[in-house]
Amino acid sequence: MNIVLLDERQTQSDVWKISSKRQLEHLHTHVDVKIGDTLKVGILQGKRYLTKIVDITETAIHVQPLHEEAVPEKLAVTLIVALPRPKVLRRLIMDSVTLGVEKIILLHSYRVDKSYWQTPFLQQLDHYVTLGLEQAGDTISPKIELYKRFKPFVEDVLPTLISEECPAYVAHPYVDHKMPFAIEQGCTIVIGPEGGFIPYEIDLLIKNGCQAVSLGNRIIRTETVIPYVLGRLFSAS
Amino acid sequence: MNIVLLDERQTQSDVWKISSKRQLEHLHTHVDVKIGDTLKVGILQGKRYLTKIVDITETAIHVQPLHEEAVPEKLAVTLIVALPRPKVLRRLIMDSVTLGVEKIILLHSYRVDKSYWQTPFLQQLDHYVTLGLEQAGDTISPKIELYKRFKPFVEDVLPTLISEECPAYVAHPYVDHKMPFAIEQGCTIVIGPEGGFIPYEIDLLIKNGCQAVSLGNRIIRTETVIPYVLGRLFSAS
Missing domain, CATH: 2.40.240.20 (Hypothetical PUA domain-like; domain 1)
Structure with a gap:
């Protein structure tokens, strides 16, 4: 604190x-x-x-x-994450808030266990937001939104979060194109569940404006990949 | 796994x-x-x-x-960390291993609680290294060394880990110089305890070859700062 x-x-x-x-x-x-x-x-x-x-x-x-x-500035980033296990969710919220993410979207996906949507942690997000803000020295909560249906979100909401000034990247291990670094604009980041998005989901994300980018050949856990990716993307700011 | x-x-x-x-x-x-x-x-x-x-x-x-x-390549980095709380230590080891850190040094410092050196986790580091390797798909354990005395380490060992091709950075909130990013060489990173290094320690680190660099005005926890810094420094590789 x-x-x-x-x-x-x-x-x-x-x-x-x-x-x-x-x-x-x-x-x-x-x-x-x-x-x-x-x-x-x-x-x-x-x-x-x-x-x-x-x-x-x-x-x-x-x-x-x-x-x-001065209140620390936010990162101009929307972080879209497949809803993780409750324990990971807690850390993910705290870390994302501490690092200054402006908007967090929790999303269902094929490999997300449906029981995760029942966790009491989802009722206590404000508490973990406060802990993240108190760690960072920040005062402004990020927006948090929950979408329990993958396809309607990706087809109807996601495109509104993508523009030329705000590209969207989905971390995917099996592509040649590397995730960019030190970008000088905002962006949207999509992080899959444990085990990854299924091919249908990746295809739908790409079809709706995401660029599939690789982080190399190490497989990194959700809670670790978030600070790793934010450090990489926003190193110039 | x-x-x-x-x-x-x-x-x-x-x-x-x-x-x-x-x-x-x-x-x-x-x-x-x-x-x-x-x-x-x-x-x-x-x-x-x-x-x-x-x-x-x-x-x-x-x-x-x-x-x-192919076994994933390691990052040419020595990570020196003030020994954290046992729970944080576990995560720190797993994450550092998953991200490919070549060498980890656990160090005492003024704000490290002496009881942390008694934790049974220190006898189980191999187990957490294995979990980190199994996550990443890696097979090669990093070197891990423990130093229970700050001054002798900083004066006698640290200088051998620093060279023109391998600079050392200590994350410190109150300096103007920003931590570099996308470096194309190896480096040594020094991360302080909760509450930070005391001024005497920062001075001694600088005197012995470290560059004090800032990560901006958000205060980030040890377990979060490690992937954040590695993502920032090694984004070009």
């Missing part, structure tokens, strides 16, 4: 109150906060401030904003 | 026997193997083959090598 995120309604007076159990526990255990210390505090979907701790009680830490700080 | 790894002594006859409980379970549960199917099999520290399944019993799967396949 490199920033404490508060709701806008917690920041209406001159002194702001941090009272979430999770945040207090972190601040007391890992940061060892004292009155007079400075603390980075962000307003969810708003600005970010350097604050000063003015009071500490058993149930709250009170801070006063000193001055505004 | 995208390849089954066997020890050399399991591959002395014409027919090879896969009998590890973990590997059998994976093959029966996730791959649904049948006699006549092909299977990718690697010899640890050796070659990699496409094989044919010739017999399946309750306790073993027997395969016959058909032809040799």
Whole structure:
């Protein structure tokens, strides 16, 4: 946690109150906060401030904003991922948010186990978004959308996410064309499930505007490939 | 598991026997193997083959090598990491191995909790290396070294890992110089602990040949920063 995120309604007076159990526990255990210390505090979907701790009680830490700080910029990327196992989903959301992905789309695909759509984690995405933002020092949540039907999404929604200024890449092991790097524009990235997209899905993605690109001959897990691909694509920014 | 790894002594006859409980379970549960199917099999520290399944019993799967396949190339990189929490360590080893890191060094540093050196995971690194190799389809383990004293390592060992053809980068948030990308040579990467290196450590690293470079103003966790940095540095290869 490199920033404490508060709701806008917690920041209406001159002194702001941090009272979430999770945040207090972190601040007391890992940061060892004292009155007079400075603390980075962000307003969810708003600005970010350097604050000063003015009071500490058993149930709250009170801070006063000193001055505004820059919120890190987002990456102009839409990340489309075949819904992974719940444990992987959690990491994927946190990492994507930490790295600044602007929009995340979770998609069904042939090799996605249908039970994954029942996981309680899908009801708790906001929580993992907050953890990702607090890690990065960011305040702005990405958009997250869920599509439980592959074909209608790829035929009707995906084309609206692709343009000359915003190409779409699907990572696929069996093609010659390498994934680009250090691009200077936004893009859409499509990542398949464990075991990969089936040929019908790859064909439909390509038919609807995706470029199939390879990441070399190592097979990389979903949760690892996301930071790997973002590091590669956005190295110039 | 995208390849089954066997020890050399399991591959002395014409027919090879896969009998590890973990590997059998994976093959029966996730791959649904049948006699006549092909299977990718690697010899640890050796070659990699496409094989044919010739017999399946309750306790073993027997395969016959058909032809040799290329083992993925390694990245010419030495990754030096402040020893993280055990759970993070596991992921870090698996991911680094999957991505092809040639050498991993685990290092003590001021903000590394001393108890981390007692974790049983440190006795099981080989297991996580195998999982990483099996994910990638690789057969060659990276070298792994442990250094429990920061200063002697940085002063005596680190300089031997740095040259004009192999620069060393330490990720550090408070410098102007950005981490390079798409480099066409090998390098050494130094990643600090949660909370970062202390100023004394950063100074000592720089004094001994490291370049302090920034990854932008988002703070990224150790396990996420490793694929992110490798994707960035080695995008041209």
